[in-house]
Amino acid sequence: MTAPLPWLAPYRDTPFTGDVLVPGSKSLTNRTLILAALGDAPSVLTRPLGSRDTQLMAAALTALGATIDRDAMTWTVTPPTTSGTAPVTVDCGLAGTVMRFVPLLAALGSAPVTFDGDEHARVRPMATTIATLRSLGVQVDDDGRGSLPFTVHGTGQVAGGPIEIDSSSSSQFISALLLVGAHFDKGLDLRHVGASLPSMPHIEMTVAELRRRGVQVDTDEPGRWIVHPGTVSALDVEIEPDLSNAGVFIAGALVTGGSVRIRSWPQQTDQAGDAWREIVPAFGGTVVEDGTDLVFSAGTELRGVELDLHDVGELTPVVAAMAALATTPSRLTGVAHLRGHETDRLAALVAEINRFGGDAEELDDGLLIRPRPLHAETFHTYDDHRMAHAGVVLALRIPDTYVENVATTVKTYPNFAPVWERLMS
Template identity: 85%
Template sequence: MTDPLPWLAPHRDTPFVGEVLVPGSKSLTNRVLILAALGDGPSVITRPLGSRDTNLMAAALTTLGATIERDGMTWTVTPARSTGADPVTVDCGLAGTVMRFVPLLAALGDAPVTFDGDEHARVRPMATTIATLRSLGVEVDDGGRGALPFTVHGSGRVPGGTVEVDASASSQFVSALLLVGARFEQGLDLRHTGGTLPSMPHIEMTVAELRRRGVRVDTDEPARWVVHPGTIDALDVEIEPDLSNAGVFIAGALVTGGEVRIRSWPRDTDQAGDAWRDIVPAFGGTVTPDGADLVFAAGPELTGVELDLHDVGELTPVIAAMAALATTPSRLTGVAHLRGHETDRLAALVTEINRLGGDAEELEDGLLIRPRPLHGDTFRTYDDHRMAHAAVVLGLRVPDLLVENVVTTIKTYPNFAPVWERLMTAPAKV
C-alpha cells in the first residue's frame, strides 16, 4: 500500500481564537470498556471515543465473547457468558491499552488468544506483561521475544494473590492487573517494586473506576494496591472529553498569541490532561473558568519552562513543540519512560525539532530545548499520534512544514486533520 503524501500543516500569522469540544477520553473509554466486559450485567457508555485505539479495544473484547451494540453516541456492552475454547487472534494495532490490558482478561477464559499488532508495536516492551502472566500461573508462548506476537493459554481461572511488578516503564502494567484483580479467585495484592512510577493519574483513574463499580481497592501503602475479590457492578457512564487531546488546541492558541475555549472541562477528573491548568501559566498564559468551560489565553510572550512531566508524560510532545517556539530555553524532565511508547519519543522529538533548524538535546530523563529560528521541512511522525500533534503546533509558526502520515492521529482523535485545518485557517476573530 502506498504511504499517504505528507500533509501541509496550516500556518497562521494571526492569533487563533476559537472554541473546541474535544471527543471523549481514550484512556477512560478503554478502561470503561474492559470493566463493562467484566461486569455483572449490561452497561451503557455515552459519548465514548470512537477512534482506532478504542475500536481495537471493542474488537478485542468482542473477540473474547462480549457483545457491543453501537447506537450513535451510546454503546451497550454485554459481558460474555462463555468464551468457548477455539483459538482466536486479537489485533492490538499500536494501542498500549489493548496489548497490556486485554491479555489479563484473556487469562480468565479457556481459549488460546494470540496478540499481535502493527510493526512498531512489535518493539514495544511487553516482557513485564508476559512475566506477570506467568507469575500468575498463566501459560504464555512468546518464542522468547518478550514482545508481540505472543499467545495466552487461559485455563478459565486465575488464582491471584500477591504479585510484584516493576512498572517503572509504564503505569499500564499496574492498571492492567487492577482492572481484572477482582475476578481473580483470591483477589490481588499488587506491589510495585521498581523505581519511580510514571503517569500516576492513569492509575488513580483506574482505581476510581473500580470503586465506582463496587470493587474494594485498598491503597493504604505507597506503591501497593489490594483488590478484593468479588463482582464488578454494571454501570451506565458518560465519558469525559479527552483533556490530553485538548492540549494541541491550547498550544495552538498560545503559540499564536490567541485564546481558546475548551468546552465541558470536567471539574473533578483523574485525567493527566488536567495538568494543562498549571502548564499554561508556566508558559506565561492564563486559565479562566467560565461556567462549564475553561478559557486558555496567551500572555504577552511565550516564555520557556522548567517542568517535571513524570506524571503527565503523554503531554510532552506538544509541550516540546511549544518550547521550541518560546522566547527562552526549556527543560522538560521526568519522562525517561517515553522511550518505550509508540516510538522513542525523546529521540524522535530531538531529531525532528533539529531537522527544522532547532536546538534540542536529549537528557537522561527528558529534553533541553533552546529556541532558534525554524524553517520548513518534513516532520516525521513515526506513526505516533502525539508526534503529529507536535508537528501541527510547530506548523502554525513555521511556514512550509509538511507532516508525514498525519492520519496517525485517528488513534485517539477521529477526523483530527480536517478539524485542525478548518479551525486554524479560519479568519481571525476581532
C-alpha cells in the same frame, strides 16, 4: 501499500481564537469497556471515543465473547455468558491499552488468544506483561521475544494473591492487573518494585473506576494496591472529553498569541490532561473558568519552562513543540519512560526539532530545548499520534511545513486533520 503524501499543515500569522469540544477520553473509554465486559450485567457508555484504539479494544472484547451494540453516541456492552475454547487472534494495532490490558482478561478465559499488532507495536515493552502472566500460573508462548506476538493459554480461572512487578516503564502494567483483580480467586495484592512509577493519574483513574463499580481497592500503602475479590457491578457512564487531545488546541492558541475555549472541562478528573491548568501559566498564559468551560489565553510572550512531566508524560510532545517556539530555554524532565511509547518519543522530538533548525538534546530523563530560528521542513511522525500533534503546532509558526502521515491521529482523534484545518486556516 503506498504511504500517504505529507500534509501541508496550516500556518497562522494572526492569533487563533476558537471554541472546541474534543471527543471522549481514550483512557476512560478503554478502561470502561474492559470493566463493562467484566460486569455483572450490561452497561451503557455515552459519548465514548470512536477512534482506532477504542475500535481495537471493542474488537478484542468482542473476540473474547462480549457483545457491543452501537447506536450513535451510545455503546451497550454485554459481558460474555460463556467462555469459548476456540483459538482467537487479537489485533492490538499500536494501542498500549489493548496489548497490556486484554492479555490479563484473556487469562480468565479458556481459549488460546494470540496477540499481535503494528510493526512499531512489536518493539514496545511487553516483557512485564508476559512475566506477570507466568507468575500468575498462565502459560504464554512468545518464543523468548518478550514482545508481540505471543499467545495466552487461559484455563478459565486465575488464583491471584500477592504479586510484585516493576512497572517503571509504563503504568499500564499496574492498571492491567487492577482492572481484572476482582475476578481472581484470591483477589490481588500488588506491589510495585523498581524505579518511580510514571503516569500515576492513569493508575488513579483505574482505581476510581473500579470503586465506582463497587470493587474494594485498598491504597493505604504507597506502591501497593489490594483488590478484594468480588463482583464488578454494571454501570452506565458518560465519557469525559479527552483533555490530552485538548492540549494541541491549547498550544495552538498560545503559540499564536490567541485564546481557546475548551468546552465541558470536568470539574474533577483523573485525566493527565488536567495538567494543562498548570502548564499554560508556566508558559506565561492564563486559565479562566467560565461555567463548565476553561478558557486558555496566551500571555505577552511564550516563555520557556522547567517542568517535571513524570506523571503526565503523554503531554510531552506538544509541550516540546511549544518550547521550541518559546523565547527562552526549556527543560522537560521525568519522562525517560517515553522511550518505550509508540516510538522513542525523546529521540524523535530531538530529531524533528533539530531538523527544523532548532536546538534540542536528550537528557537522561527528558529534553533540553533552546529556541532557535526555525525553517520549513517535513515533520516525521513515526506513526505516533502525539508526534503528529507536535508537528502541527510547530507548523502554525513555520510557513510551508508538511506533516508526514497526519492520519496517524485517528489513534485517539478521528477526523483530527480536517477539524484542525477548519479551525486554523
